[in-house]
Amino acid sequence: MKKAFVKSYGCQMNVYDASRMVDLLGREGFAETGAVEEADVVVLNTCHIREKAAEKVYSELGRLRVLKGERAEAGRPTTIVVAGCVAQAEGREILARAPGVDVVVGPQSYHRLPRLLEAAASAKVVDTEFPLEDKFDHLPARRTPGVSAFLTVQEGCDKFCAFCVVPYTRGAEVSRPAARILAEAERLAGAGARELTLIGQNVNAYHGEGPDGAPWSLGRLLHRLAAVPGLLRLRYTTSHPRDMDDALIAAHRDLPALMPYLHLPVQSGSDRILAAMNRRHDADTYRRLIDRVRAARADIALSSDFIVGFPGETDADHAATLRLVEETGFASAYSFKYSPRPGTPAAESGDAVPEDVKRARLAELQDLLEGQRQAFNRAAVGRTVEVLMEKPGRHPGQVAGKSPYLQAVQVEADPAAIGTVVPVRILRAGANSLFGEVAAAGTAAAPPPGGPAAAGPAAATPAAATPAAA
Ligand code: SAH
Ligand code: SF4
Ligand code: F3S
Secondary structure: OEEEEEEEOOOHHHHHHHHHHHHHHHHOOEEEOOOHHHOOEEEEEEOOOOHHHHHHHHHHHHHHHHHHHHHHHOOOOOEEEEEHHHHHHHOOHHHHHOOOOOEEEOOOOHHHHHHHHHHHOOOOEEEOOOOOOOHHHHOOOOOOOOOEEEEEOEEOOOOOOOOOOHHHHOOOOEEOOHHHHHHHHHHHHHOOOOEEEEEOOOHHHOOOEOOOOOEOOHHHHHHHHOOOOOOOEEEEEOOOHHHOOHHHHHHHHHOOOEOOEEEOOOEOOOHHHHHHOOOOOOHHHHHHHHHHHHHHOOOOEEEEEEEEOOOOOOHHHHHHHHHHHHHHOOOEEEEEEOOOOOOOHHHHOOOOOOHHHHHHHHHHHHHHHHHHHHHHHHOOOOOEEEEEEEEEOOOOOEEEEEOOOOOEEEEEOOHHHOOOEEEEEEEEEOOOOEEEEEOOOOOOOOOOOOOOOOOOHHHHOHHHHOOOOO
16 A cells, blocks of 8 residues: 655644645545655645744755655655645745655645646646635545544635735635535534634634625634534634634633633734734733633633744833733743744844844743743642543553643543543643543532632733732
């Protein structure tokens, strides 16, 4: 049997796309392999978001070229495919820089992979079109989605933040029709999925056509998905603060299936930098938005993305970011040094922040965020939380699951519990996981510390418990 090795870089959408490519190649008779040296087809599903991410791909392609040579000597040809956002951004240039590559295919045309592989037998091929047909119509159904599955509801971005390549690599915002999403959700639930994470580059800008012909908001879509039999949990990512509308905030109040976790990137706490980034909101608007979300769902855990060292960022701007983090309190976060990207407006700006300053600011921000993350996790110890049991754990007798707040939990439990939500008493917080045991039957989840009036685990972050006086 022919074998395919598929590796993904970057965001969750790429992980999702990679799994769809595996399904597609499966239909063509390829078995997936984790051993690259035995693969007849190698797909790198690439990310262009920061320079480091893109450069990683070229060093991997260098290694693959050697491997391809060795396999050829043994009479085994290898087809190398570059998919994803580097493929979209660099197209044909990849063939010049990495001579081992046979196929370059962008994120909107990977459903054509079988045809491209066929064509690649005679000549190298590049397909970076944004085709009119919907790629989802051409992908096989997923048979084993797992307990927790991604579902793309929206792709592309019209926001054009000054630093970001996504509007160029993924194209304009497109929302899938609600009926298609519902049908896929029902299929996934039928195949064993208990949690769906709706994904999109700008997921809360979702405005897909509803069955009635009128556009549906994400809030409305979530309401409908909450009624799909078998689905126990819903999540969505990634959101933009400008698109957090009332219906979505209300969904956090009204839908028990919608998990109390929100990834809402803010990037900076400085109004000057937010304006230069073209984020189209200021820091106080973000703070007020968080207040509204917490009013709707007191125990919601927050997560965010930050960029330090954006061109022109001063010490005062950086201090404003630290202040926003202290006041808000995040359960988890991603933070990056600004990386100038070809073709983006910010890359043209002259006001670069020196590398050592960027490094120091990143370290300071990450210290603060890591302290909040650990405090958040420690606050779970001694409490009982509902855990969705997802797969066998690290050690025999353990099952790996997730808390409502997206914390990884290792539970002493019978694997028969996989696919169900179980009350788990948290015994210990490790560096990256919580550890717990199944709570006695009938044990209710503990109310947030300090009673229902206090914010839940979010209150465990020192900041949220005692908002810093600015
Ligand atoms: N669509 C999402 C995610 C975009 S990419 C959003 O709007 O938030 C994920 C994160 O990468 C961004 O939130 C940002 O923090 C970071 N990022 C994007 N471009 C970057 C760049 N040029 N340099 C450093 N970080 C970047
Ligand atoms: Fe990039 Fe901004 Fe769009 Fe997010 S909202 S994908 S950061 S341009
Ligand atoms: Fe990277 Fe493209 Fe995702 S640039 S972050 S893989 S949308």
